Amino acid sequence: MIYCGIDWAEKTHDDALVDDTGTLLAKRHITDDAAGYKILLDLLAEHGDTAEHPIPVTIETSRGLLVAVLRQGQRQVFAINPLASSRYRDRHSVSRKKSDPGDALVLANILRTDMHAHRTLPNDSDLARAIAVLARAQQDATWNRQQISNQLRSLLREYYPAALDAFAARTNGLCRPEARELLKLAPTGAARLTRPQITAALKRAGRKRGIAADTERLRDALHADWVHQPPLAEDALGKQMLALLCQLEAACTAADDLAQAVEEAFPQHPDAEVILSFPGLGLQLGARVLAEIGDDHTRFADARGLKAYAGSSPITRASGKKSSITRRRVKNDRLNHAGYLWAFAALTASPGAKAHYRRRRDERGDWHASALRNLFNRLVGQLYHCIQVHEPFDEALAFPAPAEVPTVTATAA
Known part of the structure; x- marks a missing residue:
């Protein structure tokens, strides 16, 4: 087996190839363009990379043109967290030295020694990747809109509180x-706006009904x-407010x-029908869920x-006689955020979800966030099953x- 490690950067990359014994076979310094990608592919081909038996590659990112080139065909591409790779670096040197070619060698050795402990990039379809791009961009735009709105609100409080009261x-x-x-x-x-000016502004904004009452208000x-x-x-x-308004x-x-x-785009996906059957999931939120879990049904071994x-299941830390159960902090933050909204919306869309939430709150004494996280944990497990078998959500x-406990009535002797 030959293993390839790539230390990724913005303009250039360092590549290293090692064999089963850890011997460095080749290394290159390539540019981030088509010419550099060709050099890398030729280097892999020289060491036995074929369509039937591609050389596995590890890199510290899961996005970009270089990753798209490497993912063509059946090649396994492993995205290693930079924090994890830095821990591996300490296994090879105690002096804490660091270099880009050395990091590429460390990444190649990660596959050589611990390939079984890391997961390849999911084999999602092109449509799922496109939905992921759009859903994440829409989520970012929503967050950006809220951030600017908060800045505008803070500014209006300083000199124009009447505008805040109006809206x-x-x-x-x-x-x-x-x-x-x-x-x-x-x-x-x-x-000072007059009634005709306010009415005209409401019509330009697309209002159709209740214009007269809103004009007066x-x-x-x-x-x-x-x-x-x-x-x-003032x-x-x-002027500062107008700039923020733009x-x-x-x-x-x-x-x-x-x-x-x-x-x-989202309704065109085969899994959209199953996802939308769940209470609390609409087009936008369902697309965010699909964007993070993908449509590679072999990505997760089980629920x-x-x-x-998703960060919904608790994590246990035990040492000796001490143990603690806490929520996960290392997780997919986008999926976890979507899960909180999903569970909250399911409270009004599903009687069973609301009953489950109330049991966690009343019987277990959970806080609101903890009860919602537990509900999300249950929903995401159900979603995994429904996607695997391609069946819609069933409330029952x-x-x-x-189960009702039968009551025994006393009879007179």
Whole structure:
């Protein structure tokens, strides 16, 4: 067996090939372009890399063009966490020396000694990879939109609290189109909006119903009395607010466009029907779940592996007479975040899920987050089974009703 290790960087990469005895057979320093990739593939071919028996490769990333080139065909590609590879480095030297060629050699030796302990990159389909790109981008855009909205809210509190009061009662508040339209017209309290101006802004934002009532409500809120900053400072803060508003507009547009792209791509996947059958999972949240678990059904040996990957199952630390059971901290953060939202939404969509949550809260004394994590742990195990057998969610099987204890009535002698 020949093993290849690649120390990845932004512009150049270091490659090392070793045999079963750990002997260094070859090493190269290549560039991150088509010419460098060809040099690497030729180097692998010189040492016996074929379509039937490709040389396994280990690298410290799972993304990028280099990984896409290596994953062509049947080659096994192992993505090693940089923290794990740094621990392996200490096995070869106690002086803590480090170099890029040396790191490539360490990565190659990881496969030589502990290949069985590491997992290859999942063999997901092209559609699943495309959904993963869109779902993660939409999630990032949603987080970015919320971050900018929080910054805008903090700024308005400093000089324009009436604007916050006007949109506080609405869901998504400052992210709503009518809020952005009105803030453009009145960046400071000095701009007094009339009823026709407010009505026109609501119509430009796409409102169809309740315009007259909202016009009166918004006019009263924006014309309310509050403490003002000095005129020059208020004008400067208004300009800063408009700059933030431009960023918020771009973030809202990006989130909406990516959400539409996810809604178009996700239903095309064969597993979408099974995922959407689960209570609490819609198009956006279901796409995030598929993006993280993939569609390689051999990726996880059993449901326990998927639960550990999602961070829903607890972890036991035992030493001697001491033991503790805590939640997992090393996990897929995106899947764990989606699982929290999934379990929370399932409380209103599934009577069995709500009953399970209440038992954890009332009988076990769990906190809210702990009870939701336990519910997510159960749901993700059910999802693993349903995807493997390609069957939809069944409420009666997932949360069977507790067996009734027969009551014995006393009879008169």
